Amino acid sequence: MQRYFVEKHVDNKIEICGEDARHIVKVMRMTSGDKVLCCTKEGKTALSMITEIANDCVLLEVEEWQEEEKELPVSVTIANGLPKGDKLELVIQKGTELGAAEFIPFIAARSIVKWDSKKASKKVERFKKIAKEAAEQSHRTVVPSVVEPCSLNKLIEVSETYTHKIVAYEEEAKRGEKANFASILSRLQKGDSIIIVVGPEGGLTEEEVEKLRQANFVPCSFGPRILRTETAPFYALSAVSYETELMR
Template sequence: MQRYFNTEIKENSFYISGDDFHHISKVMRMKIGDHIICVTNDGRSAICSITKIADDYVAADVVQWESSSKELPIQMTIASGLPKGDKLEWIIQKGTELGAYEFIPFIATRSIVKWDEKKSLKKLERWKKIAKEAAEQSQRNRLPLVHTPISLETLLNNSQKYDRKLIAYEEAAKHGETSTFVQVLEEIKKGESLLIVFGPEGGLTPNEVQLLIENGFYSCGLGPRILRTETAPLYALAAASYHLELLR
């Protein structure tokens, strides 16, 4: 069944408009009586039956609320040093499928691409659309938050709200550090938040790492191999899923 987010709910009926209305009525050519899954803004999902297809909205009544959740037991935020090309789109798409709670691009010293504020709104809309489509495909209960790129200083200021904070640092991996990430996954409790910072191509500078450590971050390695900027976040998410979902 097709899954739709950000739907308006009144009593026991959902109302779907905008692009999703077009998708239901024009692309999928659904009819009254067809079943879809609607997801509320607070993460509840329900199997619904379409009861009305109007000129600009679709109404669907709840048939059965779903009891299971597809979300990671922790809120895992990926902070990526702004990479070049479409690498961030790849991180957002695949990271959403793997359960990321939030994506925060930041402008690192070694970020090759220069952020164009004039194109920021259009770019952000594209990233959010990619996350939405990936969340629908992977049957998630929540849309991950996707932010416009920020400075490292802003990232440090905002980091105070997270329960756990890590830096995926290639120098730590080169020196064989393997315990910090595992320890965090063993200690973290359901519902807690974890922020992991990843560098762009070329990695984080020693000064950036020092600033992060001074603000409560711990440096960690992600195994013996050095991973690309678009690979490392997916590795971390997959490892968290394995440790927190498959082993428990």
């Protein structure tokens, strides 16, 4: 059944406007009496019936509030050093499917891409749209947040509230380190938050890793192989899902 994230709802009345309304009418060819799933900003899901199509909006009435458990038991934030091309879009799309709660791009020393502040709002809006569409496709009940790229210092500042903090560091993999990530995974509890820092192409510098280490980030290996910047977040999210959803 088609799923939409909604902004407006009062009691059992829901209104969908704009692009989603056009999708319902023009693409899905739905009419009054058809049903969709509506997800609210509070993470609730409602089986809803279309009652009226007016101008650029679709009006619906809730038939049943449903209990869904689609979100990871822990909140995972992916902090990615700005990569080249459309790799960040891939990380957001697939990371959303794998359960990430938030994406924080940051400008690393080895980031090749230069962030254009003049085009920032337009780019972030595209990132948010990708996250929303991926959340609908994967039947999630919330849309992950995506923020504008920040500096490493700002990232460290916002990381202070997290329960667990790790940084993927390829030098740890080269040294054969295996225990740190597994140890953190084993300690995860429902309601915990974890931020995972991944460098851009070329990785993080020793200075950046040391700065993160001093802010209580734990340098971790993601296995013996060296992963690309767009692959490491998927490895980490899959490991968190396996540990917290399949093993418990």
